[in-house]
Amino acid sequence: MLKFGVIGYGYWGPNVVRNLDQLDGSEVVLVCDKSPAARKRVQKAYPHMKVTATSAEVISSTAIDAVAVVTPVWTHYELAKAALENGKHVFVEKPFTSSVAEAEELIAIAARKKLKIMVDHTFLFTGAVKKIEQLLEEGALGKLYYYDSTRVNLGLFQHDVNVLWDLAPHDLSIIDHLIHDVPEAVVATGQTHVNSHEDVAFITLYFPDKIIAHINVNWLSPVKIRTTLIGGEKKMLVWNDLEADEKIKIYDKGVSMSAHPSNLHQLLVSYRSGDMHAPQVEQVEALRTETSYFLQCIERNKRPFNDGVAGLRVVRILEAADKSIRSRGEAVNL
Ligand SMILES: NC(=O)c1ccc[n+]([C@@H]2O[C@H](COP(=O)([O-])OP(=O)(O)OC[C@H]3O[C@@H](n4cnc5c(N)ncnc54)[C@H](O)[C@@H]3O)[C@@H](O)[C@H]2O)c1
Secondary structure (H helix, E strand, O other): OEEEEEEOOOOOHHHHHHHHHHOOOEEEEEEEOOOHHHHHHHHHHOOOOEEEOOHHHHHHOOOOOEEEEOOOHHHHHHHHHHHHHOOOEEEEEOOOOOOHHHHHHHHHHHHHHOOOEEEEOHHHHOHHHHHHHHHHHHOOOOOEEEEEEEEEEEOOOOOOOOHHHHHHHHHHHHHHHHHOOOOOEEEEEEEEOOOOOEEEEEEEEEOHHHOEEEEEEEOEEEEEEEEEEEEEOOOEEEEEOOOOOOOEEEEEEEEEEEEOOOOOOOEEEEEEEEEEEOOOOOOOOHHHHHHHHHHHHHHHOOOOOOOHHHHHHHHHHHHHHHHHHHOOOOOEEO
């Protein structure tokens, strides 16, 4: 039985506590939150669980094997570092850290101490992303052309990071997982309106082989949209994550061009418009699959695919995107 301490019981923390506590191979023995109201909520939901206001109590506890860090981004490095230094495996929220340097340091400590880091890139464990991965691997879409995501809603404003660091890690981790390549350059634009952090931002990623990815993130949208278009040479798909059923629709549509048989300077464009179909998408809670995978990785001494290095790849793009925003959209090479 793996014993967990969880630090942070705000919006996302309750999901992490519930999943870690319900798994067969683990239990949550201590939850830490600075806020008395949050600790009260833990006690009401789990009367048997211990609570504390001090993270050091979790980190130094000899009864704890692994720590989940579910606090704001600027605290991840400090808390994860202390946990690793004290011999605990770490499950840390996205984005992994606030900088590349911090991520590299945590990876080095974990390697030295032979401990696991898992970064909560939750979407990688959703039925939708697993299905898209399968379609790409089977070559159902043909050669990949583009990934274009819109992830917008009103709020929730974060106080420590801009909208890019809050919402884009989801798409960046998905893109990293699906494309199996690192981008060559990043172009990003954004603007601050309500406070000093960008609340509207757009990122473009240039990959080798002409693959392009675009992400639109916005805290000032009147409506919530979670729609991604993925286009390939053979087929295209639309993933609407807000749909209860038929989240993914695959369109047998495409364009091809060829030279005119009698006039080589004239191009013939032909559009293909075939059927649409919506494949079955697994409906298990992603965080359940992910936390269970974390236990497996620890038990079997396996490297998680969403480890610190995967977290670092996302943070590296976020850092480059921030740099590009400062210069109003100059390309930053990676
Ligand atoms: N994986 C996902 O889908 C997902 C979804 C939402 C949030 N998140 C991530 O989870 C993290 C937390 O986000 P949230 O929305 O739950 O934030 P939140 O502000 O609602 O909750 C954070 C909690 O941490 C507590 N806290 C802060 N510093 C602490 C410290 N040093 N010691 C003890 N407690 C401390 C606060 O009192 C608060 O209750 C962020 O990194 C965010 O990006 C991930």
